[in-house]
Amino acid sequence: MKEFCVRGVSGSLYITVILVSLFFGQLAFNLVLFVFSSLAIYEFQKLINHKSFLPIALLVLLLYNLYTLKLNETFLNGILATVLVGHVALLLWLYKEEKIKFNYLFKSILSIGYMCLSCFFIIASANTGNTYNPSIVFLFYLLVWSNNSFAYLVGKKFGKTPLFESISPKKTWEGFFGGLFFSIITSIIFQYFNSEFSIILCIVSSLIISILSTFGDLIQSKFKRRANVKDSGCLIPGHGGFYDRMDSVIFAAPWFYLLFNY
Numbered sequence: 001m002k003e004f005c006v007r008g009v010s011g012s013l014y015i016t017v018i019l020v021s022l023f024f025g026q027l028a029f030n031l032v033l034f035v036f037s038s039l040a041i042y043e044f045q046k047l048i049n050h051k052s053f054l055p056i057a058l059l060v061l062l063l064y065n066l067y068t069l070k071l072n073e074t075f076l077n078g079i080l081a082t083v084l085v086g087h088v089a090l091l092l093w094l095y096k097e098e099k100i101k102f103n104y105l106f107k108s109i110l111s112i113g114y115m116c117l118s119c120f121f122i123i124a125s126a127n128t129g130n131t132y133n134p135s136i137v138f139l140f141y142l143l144v145w146s147n148n149s150f151a152y153l154v155g156k157k158f159g160k161t162p163l164f165e166s167i168s169p170k171k172t173w174e175g176f177f178g179g180l181f182f183s184i185i186t187s188i189i190f191q192y193f194n195s196e197f198s199i200i201l202c203i204v205s206s207l208i209i210s211i212l213s214t215f216g217d218l219i220q221s222k223f224k225r226r227a228n229v230k231d232s233g234c235l236i237p238g239h240g241g242f243y244d245r246m247d248s249v250i251f252a253a254p255w256f257y258l259l260f261n262y
Contacts, residue, residue, distance in 0.1 A: 026132040030063055030123055037119035039242040044115050047227045050107035055116035062120050069130050079117055083254045086113040090219050122253040139190055140256050143209040144248050146186040147179040154178025168221040180210040209252050216251025
């Protein structure tokens with residue numbers, strides 16, 4: 001019970017900071033997400049035993065050019081294609097039994113291609129057609145949080161069938177479908193109050209985010225299992241670190257951006 005309360009309080013504070021910054025304005029949201037993303041990148045690099053300031057420096061450069069409207073569509077498409085190819089490679093690695101040697105170059109590619117660029121698309125999702133639209137990111141976070149919260153609650157109460165036992169023994173199919181169901185309900189409620197979005201788009205978003213959020217969590221679990229640690233950090237009581245809290249968001253964001261922009 002104590003763990004649940006601590007998790008709830010710290011999670012609520014984390015959510016409040018994101019939502020307040022999101023609706024306060026573009027600059028505030030960019031700054032908050034930059035700080036959170038930088039901490040997640042730092043924690044990820046600790047997991048893979050890597051030190052480099054290049055991913056954070058690149059994130060600063062990308063966000064500055066996004067904010068000043070200097071990123072053209074062709075360049076964004078190139079970044080997006082790079083990230084999605086990298087995500088597919090990570091999904092293949094998830095099911096690969098053989099161990100892969102992480103040399104310096106590979107660690108740098110992971111830090112940039114997986115973490116830095118994926119975090120960039122969390123923020124970029126709020127900018128469609130050079131216009132800041134917080135409602136899109138609000139929907140994104142609502143679906144991720146709804147999926148993850150109910151997957152945890154349903155799995156804890158009814159979970160019996162392991163989803164991916166070799167990597168995350170506590171994750172169950174019951175929890176996955178519980179998260180998926182409530183994510184769809186959340187998308188329908190959101191669309192009822194936001195008619196600018198079609199019901200089909202909202203439901204498809206919930207399906208995609210539920211699946212990708214789960215994969216994002218599993219990929220992070222594999223990195224932690226490889227490093228032989230329980231959490232990536234300790235900055236968020238009950239949740240671990242920022243990478244623990246953002247793993248689903250990081251993996252789902254580029255695909256969500258693809259859905260809403262193309």
